[in-house]
């Protein structure tokens with residue numbers, strides 16, 4: 606199995622439950638979901654003309670739409686070769702769950718890493734059951750409720766991007782369909798650092814005892 610990799614870099618997890626944890630980010634190229642406020646639009650396409658060799662992509666973060674095919678062993682080899690010290694790997698994108706993540710997650714877990722998958726819930730998650738799944742639900746988007754509910758059932762964390770009251774109502778409707786909502790960490794993530802979105806998220810987090818996720822890396826200008 607070969608995966609289309611957009612970038613591999615080391616930083617600090619800036620979002621959600623693991624905020625502050627050193628992490629290696631493996632960003633897979635391609636996303637068909639099309640969220641209007643997406644901060645990684647350069648990952649949406651998988652243009653054959655933009656395929657490059659792994660040397661061009663690994664070890665630095667960039668905002669290009671270039672990508673390369675890599676096997677789990679090549680991804681693991683790159684992480685080792687780069688001498689990264691983080692023990693936590695974040696699989697993100699793009700939408701990583703478009704791809705069968707079983708071979709990759711098995712290889713990374715066997716090598717001793719903890720794995721977190723960032724997903725929109727628009728594709729079924731095919732991954733080692735030991736992975737931490739962070740669902741950032743794209744309600745009413747691709748995939749439909751059957752897929753979303755299956756991802757919801759296995760997610761340990763729901764990280765919901767919010768800008769207006771409507772987004773809170775959508776999350777409430779989703780949680781009402783969730784068999785065990787209390788077992789999940791719930792984070793609200795203000796969209797694009799907008800002051801009104803942040804004020805709303807702060808207010809609702811306090812009222813509901815939820816967590817605030819502010820995309821710390823953007824405030825600190827980290828990768």
Ligand SMILES: C[S@@+](CC[C@H](N)C(=O)[O-])C[C@H]1O[C@@H](n2cnc3c(N)ncnc32)[C@H](O)[C@@H]1O
Nearest residue numbers: 642643644645698699700723724725741796797
């Ligand atoms: C870029 S997405 C990639 C993973 C997957 N496609 C997803 O949506 O979860 C990573 C995280 O960034 C969030 N995100 C994207 N654009 C954002 C923005 N402008 N403001 C806040 N969060 C954003 C997504 O909701 C998701 O939680």
Ligand SMILES: Nc1nc2[nH]cc(C(=O)O)c2c(=O)[nH]1
Nearest residue numbers: 616617618619620697822828
């Ligand atoms: N530092 C840092 N933390 C992150 N958490 C989720 C990210 C993502 O783009 O999925 C991300 C990212 O791009 N950088």
Ligand code: SF4
Nearest residue numbers: 636638639640643725
């Ligand atoms: S699902 Fe994720 S990567 Fe895709 S458009 Fe939405 S936020 Fe961006």
Ligand SMILES: [Mg+2]
Nearest residue numbers: 644645697828
């Ligand atoms: Mg990001």
